[in-house]
Amino acid sequence: MDLIKLSNTFPTELSCIEYAEKIRFGKKVKCAYCNSENLGRRNADNRHKCLSCGKSTSVTINTNLHDTRISLKTWFYAVSVITDAKKGMSALQLQRNINVSYPTAFSMYHKLRELMMDNNKKEVKNLNGIIEMDETFIGGKPRKFGNPCFEPMRREELDKEIDRVEKKGFDFAPLGKNKGKCTENSKRGRGTQNIPVVGMVERNGNVVAEVMKTLTYENLKKMVMKYVKEEKSVLITDNYKGYNSMKKIIDHIKIDHKQMYSYRGVNSNSIESFWAIIERGIMGQYHSVSPEKLPNYIAEFVYRYNNRKDTAIMFDELLKKLLEVRKIK
């Protein structure tokens, strides 16, 4: 939501509270403690006294915002600014946008990332069809080739593999001439030294990405089994050795990126473009991301990518998450 629309829709704290109440309770406001609809009038502090249990109730009680001292309006603006920032933003930029202290902006952003991470769980067993899988290394220098972990592959082998899978009805290059053209590799590479992140994207669909301690077949296999819904799917990867036994669990085609990026529609362009967003975002915006926090940053980009077609959904979805009821005592 742009800022003008946002300030028209939510001009006051009360307008935000009423919207939040609709999200949490539906048409009629209820007591957060006993669920009674028998409430007194709204007090000057915007809370209600419950006429059934006698407690003072508000929409944030027992939610993720239970302990917040920040106004709902500030939360609404933070959610809007963050979901609109296509390349991500730093806590410093958020601080400037919503006029809070740096530590407050930092912890708000952190909370929202956790909620995005939680939301990403719906991608489990959700990918199917043609799935590109690839690994990247956050913070690394390009050095992928000459690495003994990658086995060179001949084009004839790849032709045989593509023919075999296409016979099953998969079409790697459905949109004609350019999609199926062969793009040879002139130079390509990616880091090997830093934190490995593995991603899988369904063609024209959603992405998942996880930090992986070591890129072993066992770990890669676990990830495929976690996220792929249909047995009748096909995986495209590069020729990294860890993928060698993938055929045991899923149909699989490898492309040797040392020779070409794309061949008859077999490529990992979708996951590569996701890596490009991650690299620009994480390396550019967040100058120092600790390894412990890296999964949260990755989750933010996954979340944004999977909602790229409709950012309005993100706004409502994150508000809903913020107002999810938790057992807080």
Ligand SMILES: [Zn+2]
């Ligand atoms: Zn009550």
